[in-house]
Amino acid sequence: MDSPKVVALGGGHGLFASLSALRRVTDHLTAVVTVADDGGSSGRLRRELGVLPPGDLRMALAALCGDDDWGSTWSEVVQHRFLSQGELHGHAVGNLLIVALWELLDDPVAGLDWMGRLLRAEGRVLPMASVPLDIVAEVRGADPAAPEAITHVRGQVACAKTPGKVLSVSLVPEDPPACPEALRAIEEADWVIFGPGSWFTSVLPHLKVPGLADALLGTRAKRLVALNLAPQPGETDDFSPQTHLEVLRAHAPELKIDVVLADRNLVDEPDVLEKAVRTLGGRLALADVAAEDGSPRHDPARLAQAFAQIFVSGHVTRRDSARLP
Template identity: 80%
Template structure:
């Protein structure tokens, strides 16, 4: 079965490098919105630990992978033409009612319906991608739903918190995360994409619940270490309340190193406006084996959002070794 953006048409040469973007939620949405204008060979590998909202309800009721972050990634890959804009809005649309459908996203229901009909999560996502005209492919990072377990420190006392929503909202500072089940099976398509990539992009996104979990899936983590691809980290524009309160840009890198001490990174991309201590950031980047690139990639309205066009321009220059 043809897949959505899995490969260029036979005999044609893809525009741009082969890129794998890791993450979930709004952070991955921002990354993909930029990357789809830089390359035709784009794959999103998405976390599958969401246990809240529509995704959590479908996961608990039907035993499926939580579809929400996968849906958002597909929406981000929609084109800027009428077809792409319309379908992006359709799959993101949420029902508002007094009944059981309240809060469910149309795309979540569509994805789960295809999973039930086809019996294969990746095939179902590929079919949705074809319908949307997605400019890339979306893959789950694991074959089973996951739960995130966080070690949280508050007032000198460390406790354990389970579940993505609880981890994101917990008071205190998250120290480390792990997954349940402890050694989940990775999707082989995700491993293949990482091993064949030219670039692997981490972030932006919820650091402990969207970015770092990829390094806790053993087979995927092994591929991320062994790939010949260059690795790039796109840092967040602001700390996330309840998860990375008061984190500096360099602390994000220090936590990454703690969770994957043998992982090397080639480029750290940070917005000029959020770096208060460039020396400390460059030191943290060097500890990962990488260099720092500062650029104006934030939205012009001052909100903590990456501007897709600005981010795309800078990523293109990095990939072309112009930065």
């Protein structure tokens, strides 16, 4: 049986975790990556050269590197950051390689594909939009002196660090062009994966690109949400698992979810979470997906096993909780 065609959405460490697992269970994997980073090496390159921020794209490519010597070595190379007293300080090697390919080829997708060939990446990495984006968050209490006042905070770094409560996010520009190859991948997918990751700055922005949102609503693929293991400091403090789903529904009311995957040991109220999942039209799958050392990170092998069992189940018809070994 052919492995399923899977599209994973997100950015940063959350997408790195899902891709590290998914490449173990499918030969047809595409990452669709946020392009709104404005900090660090990515932000500097974006401001200086006017390019898409390469950092989240680089991390996705590193996650798709194989476990052999070639893959592990190149994964370390592209993630390596220079330490100096000069202009190179903090730049990631992979960011510079990606931008060099973009300048030579004048095509972001072609550049990422060539980078994937160099790394022997076990999947494809695409930007979610063809232009750099800014995230704008609607925040309550960003000013501690006015805890009920609602303001707008612009920029991914600022949104992630705001002391207030993020209520919603939007994008600038409001109607960015979606990457055509990403739309095609979603159209042809068997499964689309949301999360884990920073909810407001890595996961939800995909639903604010109109073309991408339409593709996600219209795809024949099943949709799976992989929940975070812990709240994201500065973004989702005090969020319960079900709160994440409520926010997802608020940003995309028409989006139906087939499966929500959560770690069984971190769900305090499974009945409440299951009710929230049913509201989205899906079922709850509980599994051991966290690292055994107790840290709030996904174990790639465990997460891969959970994904594999969900994919094998085929059409999702049960509404009751599925408990995976």
